[in-house]
Amino acid sequence: MTSTHDPGRVASSFRDPSGFLFERNGVLLRQVNSGYEEHYRMLLASGLYEELVAAGLLVRHEETDEEPSLPSAGSRVIRPERLPFISYPYEWCFGQFKAAALATLQIQQRAFAKGMVLKDASAYNIQFHRGKPVLIDTLSFAAYREGEPWQAYRQFCQHFLAPLALMARKDARCGLMSRQFIDGIPLDLASRLLGWRSRLSPRLLLHIHLHARLQKRHEQDGPPRPGTARTLGRAAFLGILDSLTAAVQGLVWRAKETPWGDYYRATNYSADAFAHKRHLVAEFLAEANPGTVWDLGANEGEFSRLAATAGRFTVAFDLDPLAVERNWCQVQRGQEENLLPLLMDLTNPSPMLGWANSERDSLAERGPVDCVMALALVHHLAIANNVPLPQVAGFLAALGESLIIEFVPKGDSQVQRLLGAREDVFPDYDEAGFEQAFGQRFAIARKEPIRDSSRVLYLMKPR
């Protein structure tokens, strides 16, 4: 989203005086400010830029002759590669969080070898592109000055180490805390939540518990007295990076089963119905021919892959951390470039967040996408969450153009399970009611019953 106060400027790009992102004629550009020019030149001249881009760790950019958006401050304008989807840490599973943390440390280690440092270590600077974590902020580098500590150490611990430790040692859902604590989990809170047993881990003891204590002790300190400078040697700098790397690598999420983690194995589908559904989804996708797809309620991405393997960039959303983790592992194993698994509770999707409610985009703000898939989802929204069908249709219409949706009738055992312990207050929840509600927003292009089941699959086009 662009800023309402400063037209063209990307709303999240305001903190760093080195430059900022803006849009001009639909093209994403980055202004490099004069004060950063020396560091930018060093990034290129040192070979660090080429090295990181070749390793897939830094987003590629091109230099342009564009006028700066703010000519009084700018020295040049670069055009970074535009990514198909921007995700946020509170939408990542444990494995993605860990990969992003290790990528940040790896970038810092490579930068250090070239005489540079990361001047920030924000998790929001990392995105997943072609199945790998990549730094998107080209202006994050600064020349290393002998003896300086790592200025981004606090930010790294808050943005990465604390949420990862909480996810690994307490509960994977702790990753969602990043949605509240947009500048990372406060270390005093992380320290309290992790508890005393985590102090037995020397690295967590140093980087979380001791760190939190020292933050508390020095929170009222003023600037250092002149002539009292201290320096941090290179070995100490590298030692801290090495220790952080080992700390992150040592965090493993031992996942317990969740209700959704076994979804495909515990499904009420027959093999024939499942195969027919796959066939129909592939057929509908070919007919809609979208370039980008959002699969809502994707579980482990079984049907997302039908889109992704056909070359369509697909985001696979699910609310279950284990399902997303398994999907991510599969992306890694298969080196899949077109599929991005993410955590998303569709009954409470990511809102606009941060400064002026516009720093981080809501889910809807990141759309619309060419095609939305909502397979075996509608009953969860309409029955488990009591959303009237016309509102479900309105929500899905706002997210994308065409829609591939499965209607699951009341007779289905999955719906019966949802109705099991409650009164049936959904008189309009039937095929006719579904078609009437969705017919207000979409035109039904195809309707096919799924063989050997009571379910129906629809391809809908916008009205």
Next chain:
Amino acid sequence: MGATLPMLHPAYIDSGTGSLVCQFLIGSLLGLVFILKVFWRNLTSTVGRWFGKRDAGTPANAEPKADSEE
């Protein structure tokens, strides 16, 4: 405790006084551990080569794999 702080070049994010103090406190220890680790890797690597084994250690400047445990 301000006396233990470095004269930093301005950072646009708050580095946190306590976070800087933390780095100075733990830096010497972790730096020493790092040096010993690199020394040990190089030693085992060299000894491994003497006895004709495959490289037993990883290079001193080895980078962690982003997906090391996936």
